[in-house]
Amino acid sequence: MVVNSAHMSFSLIAMKEHKIAPELVKEVQDDFLRRKRVGYPLPFTSLFIKLGALNHSEVAGVLRRREVMARRCRECFRKTYLLPTERSSEIQCEHCFGPLWSGRIDEDSKRLQNLELLSRRARKESKPSLYVMAARIALELNRVDEARRLLSTALHSKPGYKPAQNLIEEYLPRFFPIYQNQYRNTG
Numbered sequence: 535m536v537v538n539s540a541h542m543s544f545s546l547i548a549m550k551e552h553k554i555a556p557e558l559v560k561e562v563q564d565d566f567l568r569r570k571r572v573g574y575p576l577p578f579t580s581l582f583i584k585l586g587a588l589n590h591s592e593v594a595g596v597l598r599r600r601e602v603m604a605r606r607c608r609e610c611f612r613k614t615y616l617l618p619t620e621r622s623s624e625i626q627c628e629h630c631f632g633p634l635w636s637g638r639i640d641e642d643s644k645r646l647q648n649l650e651l652l653s654r655r656a657r658k659e660s661k662p663s664l665y666v667m668a669a670r671i672a673l674e675l676n677r678v679d680e681a682r683r684l685l686s687t688a689l690h691s692k693p694g695y696k697p698a699q700n701l702i703e704e705y706l707p708r709f710f711p712i713y714q715n716q717y718r719n720t721g
């Protein structure tokens with residue numbers, strides 16, 4: 535049993551920023567795994583506090599900075615944390631081995647604003663390209679239903695619109711069985 539990327543990332547940032555000795559991090563990890571094994575897990579962060587290595591506000595700071603490294607899985611939508619030198623394009627989701635989105639999760643509020651803006655423009659200008667852009671952002675935000683709706687509208691306003699079909703084929707084939715069959719037929 536090993537610790538996951540959330541713990542690794544947290545430890546690395548804590549070591550770097552708060553000069554925590556590797557031995558202490560090892561102690562926290564061992565303690566964490568021991569508790570998990572016997573069915574009494576304690577959050578990793580609590581163990582740093584418990585051992586007096588970090589105080590609450592330091593933990594909060596490290597957690598905030600760790601979020602910069604979080605990437606969402608395109609398949610299961612769970613988080614994997616990038617470690618130094620790692621790139622989202624080069625590593626897989628640690629939960630399901632799916633591919634990761636490259637964008638930072640902590641920028642979701644910005645994405646949300648973009649999504650609203652693009653959706654509104656798409657409706658106003660009735661442009662399938664805008665619907666597809668909005669759908670892509672919706673997918674990054676794990677708003678699958680919204681993405682489906684946006685792509686359906688794009689295809690309704692322009693049947694067979696390739697960028698919409700590509701996005702469906704890549705991310706939502708099971709929600710659009712008609713298109714899936716169509717791909718199969720045309721190869």
Ligand SMILES: [Zn+2]
Pocket residue numbers: 607608609610611612627628629630631632
């Ligand atoms: Zn995954």
